[in-house]
Amino acid sequence: MNSNAPNGQVLLDVKHLQKYFPIKKGFFKRVVGHVRAVDDVSFDIKAGETLGLVGESGCGKTTIARCILRALKPTGGQVLFRTEADRLVDMATLPGEDLRPLRREMQMIFQDPFASLNPRMNLLDIVGEPLLVNGMKDRRRRTDRVAEVLGLVGLRPEYMRRFPHAFSGGQRQRIVIARALALNPRLIVADEPVSALDVSVQAQVLNLMLELQQRLHLTYLFVAHDLSVVKHIADRVAVMYVGKIAEIAPTPDLFGAPKHPYTAALLSAVPVADPRVRSTQPPLSGDVPSPANPPSGCYFHPRCPHVIDRCRTETPALEETSPGHYVSCHRAHELVLPGIGELPAADLGD
Amino acid sequence: MACATRLIRTVSPMTNSSPLLSVRNLKTYFNLDEGVVKAVDGVSFDVYPGQVLGIVGESGCGKSVTIKSVLRIVEKPGEIVGGEINFRSGDASDQGLIDLTRLDARGKRMRSIRGGEIALIPQEPMAAFSPVHTVGNQLIEAILLHQPVSKQEARRIAIDRLREVGVPSPEERIDAYSWELSGGLRQRVMIAMALSCHPKLLIADEPTTAIDVTTQAQVLNLLRALQQQLNTAIIFITHDLGVIAQIADHVVIMYLGRVMETGPVDDIFHRPKHPYTKALLQSIPSVQAQARTPLPTIAGTIPHPFNRPTGCAFHPRCPDVIAGACDRHIPALHPVNDPQPVSCFLYHDIVDEEVAVR
Numbered sequence: 001m002n003s004n005a006p007n008g009q010v011l012l013d014v015k016h017l018q019k020y021f022p023i024k025k026g027f028f029k030r031v032v033g034h035v036r037a038v039d040d041v042s043f044d045i046k047a048g049e050t051l052g053l054v055g056e057s058g059c060g061k062t063t064i065a066r067c068i069l070r071a072l073k074p075t076g077g078q079v080l081f082r083t084e085a086d087r088l089v090d091m092a093t094l095p096g097e098d099l100r101p102l103r104r105e106m107q108m109i110f111q112d113p114f115a116s117l118n119p120r121m122n123l124l125d126i127v128g129e130p131l132l133v134n135g136m137k138d139r140r141r142r143t144d145r146v147a148e149v150l151g152l153v154g155l156r157p158e159y160m161r162r163f164p165h166a167f168s169g170g171q172r173q174r175i176v177i178a179r180a181l182a183l184n185p186r187l188i189v190a191d192e193p194v195s196a197l198d199v200s201v202q203a204q205v206l207n208l209m210l211e212l213q214q215r216l217h218l219t220y221l222f223v224a225h226d227l228s229v230v231k232h233i234a235d236r237v238a239v240m241y242v243g244k245i246a247e248i249a250p251t252p253d254l255f256g257a258p259k260h261p262y263t264a265a266l267l268s269a270v271p272v273a274d275p276r277v278r279s280t281q282p283p284l285s286g287d288v289p290s291p292a293n294p295p296s297g298c299y300f301h302p303r304c305p306h307v308i309d310r311c312r313t314e315t316p317a318l319e320e321t322s323p324g325h326y327v328s329c330h331r332a333h334e335l336v337l338p339g340i341g342e343l344p345a346a347d348l349g350d
Numbered sequence: 351m352a353c354a355t356r357l358i359r360t361v362s363p364m365t366n367s368s369p370l371l372s373v374r375n376l377k378t379y380f381n382l383d384e385g386v387v388k389a390v391d392g393v394s395f396d397v398y399p400g401q402v403l404g405i406v407g408e409s410g411c412g413k414s415v416t417i418k419s420v421l422r423i424v425e426k427p428g429e430i431v432g433g434e435i436n437f438r439s440g441d442a443s444d445q446g447l448i449d450l451t452r453l454d455a456r457g458k459r460m461r462s463i464r465g466g467e468i469a470l471i472p473q474e475p476m477a478a479f480s481p482v483h484t485v486g487n488q489l490i491e492a493i494l495l496h497q498p499v500s501k502q503e504a505r506r507i508a509i510d511r512l513r514e515v516g517v518p519s520p521e522e523r524i525d526a527y528s529w530e531l532s533g534g535l536r537q538r539v540m541i542a543m544a545l546s547c548h549p550k551l552l553i554a555d556e557p558t559t560a561i562d563v564t565t566q567a568q569v570l571n572l573l574r575a576l577q578q579q580l581n582t583a584i585i586f587i588t589h590d591l592g593v594i595a596q597i598a599d600h601v602v603i604m605y606l607g608r609v610m611e612t613g614p615v616d617d618i619f620h621r622p623k624h625p626y627t628k629a630l631l632q633s634i635p636s637v638q639a640q641a642r643t644p645l646p647t648i649a650g651t652i653p654h655p656f657n658r659p660t661g662c663a664f665h666p667r668c669p670d671v672i673a674g675a676c677d678r679h680i681p682a683l684h685p686v687n688d689p690q691p692v693s694c695f696l697y698h699d700i701v702d703e704e705v706a707v708r
Contacts, residue, residue, distance in 0.1 A: 050642075056562035057533075168651045169409075198408040198652065199589060203633040203645035210644055225562065228592075228635040232645060251641035269567035270637050271592030275615040278596055283567035287532045340637050 009082065011047040011219050012068065012187060016040050017077035017092070019063050023292060035292045037063040039243040040077070042318065047082075047186070050213065050220040052234030052251070054227060054266075056288055059240040061223045065189045067092070068221065069106055070099055081106070084186065104134050107180035111192040113172035117164040123150065124160040127179045134183060149178045152215075153208060170201035174208065181212070191223045206232055227270050231255060236324070239263045242299040243291050245318055249325040256339040259327040261304050264337035298330070306335055368438070369396035370583050371420070371551055376433035376451075378412075378419045387655040389415040389428065391607035394683060397551065400581045404598030404615070406591060406630075410652055412607040413587050417553050420585075421464055422455040438550075439463060466496040469549035473556040475536040479528035485539045486524035489546060496547040511542040515572060534565035538572065545576065552577075553585045558593060570597055591634050595619055603627050606653065606663035609683055613690030623692045626664045662694070670696055 018041075020034040038060045045051045053061045066072040068079055070091050079091040084105060091102070107130075110116040117126060127146045136142050147157035153174040164172055173193060180188055193209070194202045210233060212218060224230050230237055231251060238248040239262065247260040258264045265284040272279070286303045289295055295302050301311040310330050318328040329335070378390040390412040397403045407413045418424045420435055435450040453460045472478040479485060489508040493499065499507065505524070512520035515538045528536055537557060544552055554573070558566040574597060577584055586597055594601060594615070601618040603611045603626065611624040622628045632646040639645075650667040653659055659666050665676035672695055681693040 056564065168654075170651055199591070199634050200408060200630060200648040201651060202635065203647040206635065207644045207647060210642070226635070227563070228637045228639070231637055231639060231641055232635045232643060235642065255637060255641070265564060267637065269563040271566070271570070271590065271596040272638070273592040273595045273619065273631070273634055273636060275595045275598075275619050279567070283571055284564045285568070287534055287565070288562070342638060342640050 008046045008048070010044045011082050012221075013044040013078075013080040013088075014064075014068065015042050015078040015080065017042070017064065017067060017079065018075045019060075019067055019072060020075045033292055035290075036243050036294065037291055038067065038074075039291075041240075041243070041245055042077075043238055043245065043248055045187075045219055045221060047219050048213075048217055049235040050222055050233055052230035052237040053221060053223045053240065054225060054230050054237060055240035056225060056266075058242075058288060058291065060243040060291065061225075061240055062191055064240075065108070065191050065221060065223050069103075069108055069189055070094070081187070104130070104183040105185055106187040106189065107183065107185040109173075109176055109180050109188060109190040109193045112196045113169060113176050114196070116176055117172060119164055122161050122163050123155075123175060123178075126164070126175060127160070127182055130179060130182045145182065146178075149181050152181060152212065153178045168201070169197050170204055173197060173201075173205050177205075177208065177212070181216070184216075185218070187219045187221070189221045189223070192225065193222075194229055195224065195226060202229070209233060227255075227266065239266065242289055242294055244299060245326075245328065246300070247325075247327045247329075248318075249327075252342075253322075253325055256342070258337050258339050259321055259325065259332045259335065260300075260329045261306050261335065261337065262300050264339070265303075265305075267340050268338065270340075298328075306331055367399055369436075370399045370438050371397040371585075372434075372436040372447075373416070373420065374434040374436070376416065376419055376435060377431045378415050378424055378428055379431050380428045382427060385656050388607050388658065389655070390419060392433070393604070393607070393609055394433075395602050395609065395612060397583050397585060399550070399583055400577075402577060402584045402586055402597055402599045404586045404588065404594040404601045405604060406588060406594050406601060407604035408589055408652060410606065410655060411604040413604050414555060415607075416604075417470075417555060417585060417587060420450065421468060421470060421553065422450060422453065422460055423464070437463070437468070439467060462496065465492060465549075466547045467549055468551045468553065469544035469547065471537075471540055471544045471552065471554040471557045474560050475533070475540045476528065476560075478540060479536070481527060481529055483527075484525050485528055485531070485543075486526075489524070489539070489543050492543055493546050507546065508542075511546050512539065515539070515542045515545070515576070517542070533561045534568055537561060537565070537569050541569075541572065541576070545580070545582070548580070549582060551583045551585065553587070555587045556589070557586075559588070559590070566593070573597065591619075591631065603630070606655075606658060608663060608680075608693060610664065610694070611690070611692040612683070617690045621690075623690065623697060624694050625668045625670045625696070629667075629669070672696070 017038055019038040020036055022031045023033045025032045055061050067074045074092045080088050081091050082088055124146050127149060128142045131142050131145055146160055150157050155174050194205050197205060222233055234251050236250050237254045239246045241262050246262045258267060268281055269283055284303055297313045298311045298316050301307045316328045316330045318326045320326050321332050374394050376390055376393045380387040380389055393416055405413045419430055430451050436447045437450050438446050439448050440446040486508055490504045493504040493507050509520045509524055517523050517535060517538050558569050588594055598615045601615050602609055605626050610626045622631055629648045633648055648667055661677040661679055662681050665671045675695045681695050683691045683693045684698040685691060
């Protein structure tokens with residue numbers, strides 16, 4: 001755990017967040033239903049920690065990230081953010097002009113560094129643009145700051161006149177991180193920051209993010225679909241399924257002793273990089289339901305191997321089963337599910 | 351892991367049989383205005399009947415170009431400039447070895463092999479299907495091309511194949527469009543299409559990269575079951591070492607167009623020899639690792655194809671580099687009679703490359 005956090009204060013508190021997208025049909029674009037992309041999600045992130053947000057495609061993890069940054073306006077709920085001046089503001093309802101000064105405190109790292117950098121801008125313009133937008137008009141000061149952040153992410157400051165095409169995927173992701181860091185943000189929302197990278201480069205970027213967090217007191221919301229990546233970076237992990245949170249727990253608890261059948265299924269589906277450990281358990285059957293037409297009761301019940309009658313009718317609430325471990329499952333107290341053991345170190349050789 | 355058991359590996363399948371596909375010193379180059387990109391530069395490997403061969407490598411290592419060369423679908427300006435691709439075509443007679451590099455890529459013989467005897471499961475099922483034809487039409491088209499059957503017969507075969515790969519209510523799904531199916535179903539239909547003509551060799555190009563983990567586990571289970579049932583040989587291309595450990599019998603590790611190391615899956619994962627293999631295995635994030643631990647990394651980045659290093663392509667990033675050898679000479683895949691040959695001067699002396707190929 002990262003203990004140098006400013007007294008572990010809650011930096012971001014998301015309460016009952018909802019984001020519905022209307023489905024329109026016909027000539028008059030009548031609203032015939034809603035896609036419940038995010039449906040009553042609550043969690044908090046303390047200063048200096050990393051919350052991993054995992055789930056399969058379409059579960060709403062990116063929508064949450066965008067709602068927090070107010071790239072999307074939430075349908076309901078609150079996104080309480082503690083500003084630098086130690087004031088709690090609700091990002092969900094704040095009007096535009098009050099929002100702008102807050103934007104510099106939260107930044108985003110995008111998934112695909114080949115799509116998120118303008119090929120016609122050099123590094124000085126890319127990394128310097130947030131500075132310019134936020135009032136740093138003096139070109140020399142801006143150049144100095146760009147050189148400083150490029151150094152932070154392990155790129156040589158001489159590169160600042162070059163264009164993105166001259167860089168590899170890993171280097172481009174470092175540029176994206178540098179741009180996010182330029183304004184000294186406090187919260188960084190990283191949406192699948194390493195999934196477009198090669199394995200040998202993935203490790204470099206993950207290590208860089210861990211190191212930067214310690215040096216700069218950053219707080220991360222780390223969105224990913226890859227559980228092994230999340231395990232390396234997160235203090236706590238939230239597992240999502242069809243717009244709702246299935247389970248939140250400290251990382252070792254979640255991987256070692258999952259309480260929600262979906263978490264357990266997700267863990268057992270990860271292919272282990274060891275040919276001597278071949279999974280023999282049948283994988284989870286069926287597909288993820290559509291958030292426009294979710295099943296009744298618990299959304300996971302049609303695929304759940306531990307389903308009981310109550311699951312079909314009653315939606316479970318997120319309850320704390322042990323300190324810090326929240327599960328939304330009717331049978332969380334009785335089920336004992338397999339987790340994943342920890343290896344002492346990289347096991348090479350015999 | 352509680353849900354997994356240790357399985358005894360079937361030791362080197364069918365050692366007495368001859369390879370189904372034997373690639374020798376394959377070179378596929380792209381002649382661009384900026385220079386020559388040696389995408390595949392002297393690759394050799396064998397695939398035996400009923401074997402799952404995994405080809406692993408990062409982007410730009412030439413794994414996709416290798417299989418495109420085997421299927422003879424390398425786009426211009428790419429060109430096979432050397433080497434042999436020997437495929438045992440036709441009936442079981444061992445005399446039927448033909449060199450695919452000598453065939454006309456658009457000729458009748460190659461067209462009957464491609465899709466008939468060697469089938470492909472492409473990476474992105476959404477992009478591989480036509481959105482304006484039903485999946486059934488596309489399946490039936492493939493069957494009619496390679497088998498002497500009537501349309502009604504082909505439709506019946508298509509429905510049977512869909513049932514085999516676990517598509518629920520195949521009689522209805524056959525008339526669905528690809529965009530009406532979920533990612534997992536779409537990939538199942540793709541597998542049904544690849545298997546529709548009972549290929550001897552199935553090439554799966556990152557078949558699970560674009561889909562979610564729970565669906566990936568379903569598709570891997572299906573491929574494993576079908577492979578055991580039909581005894582098809584599979585070349586499985588991926589960058590995911592976890593997937594390779596779960597499905598492959600034999601592994602080829604590639605880096606910048608060359609084979610770094612090859613061997614049985616257990617040896618590659620538990621007794622890796624090449625420094626690149628070792629580094630790659632250490633740098634993958636693992637669900638079994640301790641939470642919040644930095645990973646060992648491979649220094650540097652993959653070189654740009656125009657800036658290929660001299661000597662061994664991995665030497666600028668290699669922790670065990672031998673000055674004077676690795677940066678000047680290209681190591682060949684050695685020793686020849688070893689089940690786990692490596693191209694690395696740590697294991698053999700500098701030898702003449704051309705001699706070393708076989």
